[in-house]
Amino acid sequence: RCSVSTGPCFWGYRFWTHSQASPHRWMRQALPTAAAVADLFPPPPDLASKAHVTSQDEYERMYRQSIEDPDAFWGDQASSYHWETPWSTPIVDYNFDVRKGPVQITWFPGARTNLCYNAVDRHVLAGDGDKVAFLWEGNDPGVSSAMTYRQVQEQVCRLANWMKSVGVGKGDDVTIYMPMTPELPIAMLACARIGAVHSVVFAGFSAASLSSRMLDSSAKLVVTSSGVRRGPKVLNLKQIVDEAIALCAAKGHDVGTVLVEDHQTALNRSDVPFTPSRDVWWHDALAPQPAECPVLWLDSEEPSFKLYTSGSTGTPKAVQHSIGGYMVGSGATFKYVFDYRPGDVYWCTADCGWITGHSYVTYGPMFNGATQVLFEGVPTYPDAGRMWEIVDKYNVSLFYTAPTAIRALMAKGDEQVKKYSRQSLRLLGTVGEPINPEAWRWYHEVIGDSRCPIVDTYWQTETGAHVLAPLPGATALKPGSATFPFFGVQPVVLDDNGNELEGPATGVLAMKAPWPSIMRTVSGNQQRFEETYFSLFKGYYFSGDGCRRDEDGYMWITGRVDDVINNSGHRIGTAEVESALITHPAVAEAAVVPVPHDIKGQGIYAFVTLMQEHAYPPEEALKKELIATVRSTIGPIATPDNIHWAPGLPKTRSGKIMRRILRKIASLEESQLGDVSTLADPSVVETLLSTRGV
Ligand code: ATP
Ligand code: MG
Numbered sequence: 001r002c003s004v005s006t007g008p009c010f011w012g013y014r015f016w017t018h019s020q021a022s023p024h025r026w027m028r029q030a031l032p033t034a035a036a037v038a039d040l041f042p043p044p045p046d047l048a049s050k051a052h053v054t055s056q057d058e059y060e061r062m063y064r065q066s067i068e069d070p071d072a073f074w075g076d077q078a079s080s081y082h083w084e085t086p087w088s089t090p091i092v093d094y095n096f097d098v099r100k101g102p103v104q105i106t107w108f109p110g111a112r113t114n115l116c117y118n119a120v121d122r123h124v125l126a127g128d129g130d131k132v133a134f135l136w137e138g139n140d141p142g143v144s145s146a147m148t149y150r151q152v153q154e155q156v157c158r159l160a161n162w163m164k165s166v167g168v169g170k171g172d173d174v175t176i177y178m179p180m181t182p183e184l185p186i187a188m189l190a191c192a193r194i195g196a197v198h199s200v201v202f203a204g205f206s207a208a209s210l211s212s213r214m215l216d217s218s219a220k221l222v223v224t225s226s227g228v229r230r231g232p233k234v235l236n237l238k239q240i241v242d243e244a245i246a247l248c249a250a251k252g253h254d255v256g257t258v259l260v261e262d263h264q265t266a267l268n269r270s271d272v273p274f275t276p277s278r279d280v281w282w283h284d285a286l287a288p289q290p291a292e293c294p295v296l297w298l299d300s301e302e303p304s305f306k307l308y309t310s311g312s313t314g315t316p317k318a319v320q321h322s323i324g325g326y327m328v329g330s331g332a333t334f335k336y337v338f339d340y341r342p343g344d345v346y347w348c349t350a351d352c353g354w355i356t357g358h359s360y361v362t363y364g365p366m367f368n369g370a371t372q373v374l375f376e377g378v379p380t381y382p383d384a385g386r387m388w389e390i391v392d393k394y395n396v397s398l399f400y401t402a403p404t405a406i407r408a409l410m411a412k413g414d415e416q417v418k419k420y421s422r423q424s425l426r427l428l429g430t431v432g433e434p435i436n437p438e439a440w441r442w443y444h445e446v447i448g449d450s451r452c453p454i455v456d457t458y459w460q461t462e463t464g465a466h467v468l469a470p471l472p473g474a475t476a477l478k479p480g481s482a483t484f485p486f487f488g489v490q491p492v493v494l495d496d497n498g499n500e501l502e503g504p505a506t507g508v509l510a511m512k513a514p515w516p517s518i519m520r521t522v523s524g525n526q527q528r529f530e531e532t533y534f535s536l537f538k539g540y541y542f543s544g545d546g547c548r549r550d551e552d553g554y555m556w557i558t559g560r561v562d563d564v565i566n567n568s569g570h571r572i573g574t575a576e577v578e579s580a581l582i583t584h585p586a587v588a589e590a591a592v593v594p595v596p597h598d599i600k601g602q603g604i605y606a607f608v609t610l611m612q613e614h615a616y617p618p619e620e621a622l623k624k625e626l627i628a629t630v631r632s633t634i635g636p637i638a639t640p641d642n643i644h645w646a647p648g649l650p651k652t653r654s655g656k657i658m659r660r661i662l663r664k665i666a667s668l669e670e671s672q673l674g675d676v677s678t679l680a681d682p683s684v685v686e687t688l689l690s691t692r693g694v
Contacts, residue, residue: 051473329517
């Protein structure tokens with residue numbers, strides 16, 4: 001076991017050392033050469049002058065302290081929060097090396113705190129109770145409401161009291177299956193208040209997917225809603241919960257209680273199946289409960305929640321997070337990466353069913369006392385201008401979404417965007433997948449009127465918070481790069497044998513030491529935790545993602561390691577080929593996968609979705625044009641061997657392309673599609689199977 005040490009550990013860190021003489025040389029090199037000028041976007045001066053971190057030098061200084069002296073750096077960050085019992089030093093203790101014993105991570109040893117207290121009570125006690133926490137916008141325009149921090153506190157307390165009254169307490173598992181209404185973060189916070197462990201499942205997963213998660217986490221209580229409206233569709237959530245409970249019962253697990261929020265704008269009570277001996281209406285349950293509920297102080301390392309990964313690479317993993325480290329990590333990244341200031345109106349479009357909705361809806365923003373928009377609907381309902389209408393309605397200043405949404409809106413044209421002012425926006429963010437430079441530029445020029453920096457945040461369910469991301473007042477941006485590590489994060493690029501590569505290099509992304517919000521284990525399965533993240537490259541946390549570090553030290557995610565194509569010995573990132581394809585004006589989206597190839601080892605197979613005005617299949621000439629585009633952008637080594645026209649791509653419910661399914665389709669292995677339960681629209685697979693070779 002070792003603690004993060006100072007001095008040598010940092011200077012031995014190869015990221016900095018392609019010139020041993022000057023560890024800062026990569027920063028200096030960030031000054032562009034003439035040819036690269038067009039690709040570098042320096043921080044807007046007025047934003048930079050007021051930012052939390054105002055220059056690359058300041059970032060560098062803070063970063064260095066975060067690695068060399070974590071006690072001082074993280075102690076200072078943590079002092080913004082209430083700790084009932086302080087931590088002892090060293091502030092971090094860990095083992096990443098399976099050869100030395102079990103992998104373990106401890107931050108803020110001995111400290112006790114509470115996530116709910118820090119997200120809610122602290123602000124009310126400081127006199128900010130009347131500040132708006134949630135600006136809720138329903139699926140249908142015109143349906144909206146607002147809720148202050150004090151009102152959130154009252155609801156959380158009533159719910160926490162009710163949960164205790166039905167026997168839910170510290171360490172008990174609670175499954176939450178709800179739409180994006182204020183009751184969803186409220187339910188999460190109520191669990192946090194009393195030490196119950198929430199597991200939020202995206203309200204849209206099938207009964208089978210829900211039940212497997214409920215079984216895996218032995219849920220005692222399910223909190224749900226009568227229904228949800230998403231675009232023109234209404235989903236009867238309670239009916240899905242009932243089916244899931246029946247599936248659990250068939251496997252011998254009894255879910256004792258179901259709390260049902262009565263979401264009347266979606267469904268009437270009478271449309272919802274209800275079992276009085278087991279089910280309780282939210283409003284009936286909360287009304288008689290006291291509006292105050294004492295906070296349970298918990299050890300920093302006790303579990304806060306578990307969350308299943310999106311399942312794009314296999315069976316979802318139940319990622320378990322901590323309390324103290326998670327709080328400080330999600331809170332600090334929110335503050336610095338979005339450069340949050342009081343007065344901002346923040347909107348993250350992610351659902352709380354994903355980690356983004358945990359760290360950057362329920363927790364990070366609320367730890368900072370932010371006012372945020374919660375949106376129940378979808379970006380294209382009633383039309384593709386909805387997002388910008390909401391931005392204008394609430395004067396949103398910080399906007400955070402996913403590349404898939406950006407590409408979908410880009411395909412609908414600029415007109416729906418230009419109808420709205422968007423003058424309130426000062427920063428844009430993206431997460432979830434590599435963003436291709438084409439979409440980045442559209443986001444920057446059309447949505448942000450070339451005024452707003454874009455923070456491309458690379459992170460994972462497992463990392464709990466951003467690990468690679470620019471700081472908007474400090475970092476010059478390159479479209480498509482998540483730039484540099486956040487404080488405390490020590491990324492390395494490894495070759496296939498686990499050697500750390502220096503300078504500009506392509507390989508796999510790993511981390512050599514823990515940052516506060518890293519996951520603590522796979523819930524109930526330490527073995528899977530160690531096998532998945534710590535076995536392939538001993539002594540490192542392995543991200544599963546491929547990565548390139550350029551000559552200026554910028555980090556570029558090249559896609560999942562499984563998707564890096566070995567084409568006649570050249571390593572080609574699928575993300576790079578996709579980016580090249582998407583520069584063609586006819587292409588809306590592209591997904592590239594490897595296929596076995598007799599001569600080259602692996603061939604390049606591209607699925608291509610066209611802009612909405614094109615019919616399928618298009619003229620043969622388009623194929624030639626796309627191939628020419630890739631050859632001229634990357635080079636002949638990246639020439640696609642196949643182009644498959646795809647009116648739709650298989651995506652997870654969080655909007656990520658499931659490349660593992662595309663790999664099977666491309667390789668004629670459709671009998672081995674694997675777990676497709678997390679697909680948003682399974683019919684897409686049928687269409688692709690039937691159009692192979694067309
Ligand atoms: P599973 O682990 O079950 O396959 P998943 O990896 O899709 O699911 P998440 O934790 O939600 O589940 O996603 C994290 C992954 O998303 C990262 O490992 C990376 O591949 C991708 N990703 C997230 N943000 C970015 C980004 N800004 N740039 C590039 N890739 C990103
Ligand atoms: Mg993953």
